[in-house]
Amino acid sequence: MSRLHTVRSLMRAGLISVVLGALLAGTAARAASTKLPGDFGPPRGEPIHAVLTSPPLVPPAVHRNYPAKVIVELEVVEKEMQISEGVSYTFWTFGGTVPGSFIRVRQGDTVEFHLKNHPSSKMPHNIDLHGVTGPGGGAASSFTAPGHESQFTFKALNEGIYVYHCATAPVGMHIANGMYGLILVEPPEGLPKVDHEYYVMQGDFYTAGKYREKGLQPFDMEKAIDERPSYVLFNGAEGALTGDKALHAKVGETVRIFVGNGGPNLVSSFHVIGAIFDQVRYEGGTNVQKNVQTTLIPAGGAAVVKFTARVPGSYVLVDHSIFRAFNKGAMAILKVDGPENKLVYSGKELDSVYLGDRAAPNMSAVTKATEASVSGTLTVQDQVQAGRALFAGTCSVCHQGNGAGLPGVFPPLAKSDFLAADPKRAMNIVLHGLNGKIKVNGQEYDSVMPPMTQLNDDEVANILTYVLNSWDNPGGRVSADDVKKVRAQPAPAKAVAEH
Template identity: 55%
Template sequence: MVFYNKMIKVCGTLLIVSILFGCSSGDNFDPKTAEIVGEEKAELTLPPNVPPPIDRDHATKLVVNMEVTEEEKRLADGVTYTMWTFGGEVPGKFIRAREGDMIEFHLQNHPDNKLPHNIDLHAVNGPGGGAESTFTAPGRETVFTFRALNPGLYVYHCATAPVGMHIANGMYGLILIEPAEGLSEVDQEYYVMQSEFYTEGDYGERGLQPFDMDRAIKEDPEYVVFNGSVGSTTGDNAITSNPGDDVRLFVGNGGPNLTSSFHVIGEIFDRVHYEGGDRIQKNVQTTSVPAGGSAIVEFETEVPGDYILVDHAIFRAFNKGALATLSVSGEEDENIYTGQQLEQVYQPEGGAVQTIPQEKREEPAAQTIEERIERGKSVYSSVCQSCHMKDGSGIEGAFPPVAKSDYLNENPDRGISAIVHGLSGEITVNGETYDGVMPRQNLTNEEVANVTTYLLNSFDNEGGRVTPEDVERVREEGPIE
């Protein structure tokens, strides 16, 4: 992050170059000797929220109280995990301080906890980042003080042995040291932190899941998530903005192992303060955030819609949970983005795009329901499985389940319609609302009958049989709401 105005001497004069922040008294500021004025209790926030920007023009004594708790919490629908937390949630509470502040840090280990814990703040200049001073047994409190010398966005985490296990169980968060002259003003600020969970059970396996050390050592997590759980920042919990807003995301990576390829689908980062430091890269599509590292990304949201935050190591997003949503509400601007203007059949042999019926492929007719189910399984594996998953569970917050699906069981024609006409807008499946787009699939009536019959007779659905004649009827009747 560019925290200072840089003074450059040119021809005996001083040319003040301000890259991000305007001219201020911070030009000659020395955080080591800054006068400490007064005392404040730090306001701490849980993700995705951040405390308000600091509006004081002086350093102060800042008292931070952080309680460690060990709690069974939701990891995914039907899946729980015993998480070790800084402040009751994963990731831990966001700390916001100012360059030059004298930070008095109190670490409290709840009496109900079973293990000792400590904290290593990457913003600290001192042994262990504070870990040596904060080894805290259950029912005890430790205190140490440090001066905030280096502005930037820093990770904090537990460093009690085995360190990797304490981090993998949820003990990480972010601390922002604002520059003396402050940050540029934006409309929205949010806290997003990626991390991994290593469970004995496979992804989506229900129940309380224990930590798996072998998977952790092999760096093979079952879950890669934003803000502590699958779907934590989607649906009603999505972060929000309006067209024309300047948005700042404080992005961290608790790891403990993987580097994140952080990306917002449909946006370009106007500025990236990469690795949380003072260098800025402009017009960035995807930025790397190392384990134990951070980045600050800033961009304007131009047009309304849902923008998906992902780790662009893309199977982590759609198969392990690294998805979040930025929901932008407001007026359309077709000068920036029109949405779909045309959808029609393309016939390359005709040398032009033509509005003629979809090309029909010959597909041998299934003779029995067993044969139809078997062929439908093949269609599902090649066309549907990447979104709706091998077990039909879908992807929380993104793609609805086809397993035990009330949407499908109540009216199989809905499934046919979604395949042959596509589907967009809100639908409710098993009590959860999904708002996305499913494109029309280029499948024959026979193939659609096969895959729909397979779905009805798989994944604990209620059974049934769909024929090519049923598919043709739905094609002619049009989309089903």
């Protein structure tokens, strides 16, 4: 009986072993056959060296129907560059630009990432790519001292447009110095074809000096902690995408802009003045919103906007937290060339004086002055009466009806020593605006007067003649011919601070 019991025990153990072996084998087989979402198998073909581009350029589309091994080589460079005209700053960069080089791969690619820190760098750096699944987005594997190179590998599992940035302590300082960029993970089928693709990234910068204060400006940690940026910029510099650096398209062409926000602090209200986005892939994801006017882009986030250029002109890209655009630098230009389409947009059809109810009783004075100018019988008194009516509807909101201005905000025109010192320069100010410090009657003013381009030559002449002959000012006369000559001249480089 004992022998029989032993045989049965051995048979039972053997059966259990076979069953367990089969279960384990089945589990292993299932694990081997189960792929993660976004994993389309091992890389095929020879390794590919990624094409990296500097902003605002974007690498060409992938045009592959299989996963590949893609080698990315990115260098960290600390360098002094211009942040505004006459203002320099020491940027920390990926690839020598702000934002850093644009990276483009395909979903399912295996990416071998090389981070190199130039020997001239003073700081160690690393990289956190928001498109990486793994600790720190790669930051834990890429800490790189000056003169060294680090390598790690990841599989691009999720399609989308993702921010990358340095994550070395103090993280905020590294990002604030320009260490951010975008990586695009294309879906397997690629993105729909467009005529132009551009790369724009917003960032906020914290300098010890004020906005546009000249010279080499150091980083100001206190301002950064308090979230008080000196500059809010597209592509790392004021004017980086204006003038001869503007983006370009033609009427009828489609434009796709990959828009990122490096931060480190501010949320962007991204808007293109005069355009409506046909599609927005908000927050860099796969959902699409249509017919969008303005899209929010969080710090450390991105979006893809697409629209068609319908009519020619200069389209202004702004952060619609609008003081950032006009007073901190967050402005770019898309120049669209081609034939006009008056059915879509007519341009200005009428330019006439509108004074509202407050000046309606005096409209006859404007009409009389216009008729007298045509007939050649215009007198100073005609101009003064017309100027009074025009001043009430155009200038009195800021300078007040009695010309007293607002202390410390809008300079007085009444008994103005600034005006008396050079009455003719008032034409320049009205036509071209004034931005800068001036001193009037012993008090300093540093506000902005926009150019009054809506006024014609007669209207400017009549307003200034009225001002010169009111409120104890020295008197005098400005003619339409005087204004015409000044209008033809280029705007003065800056305000004259002293009289």
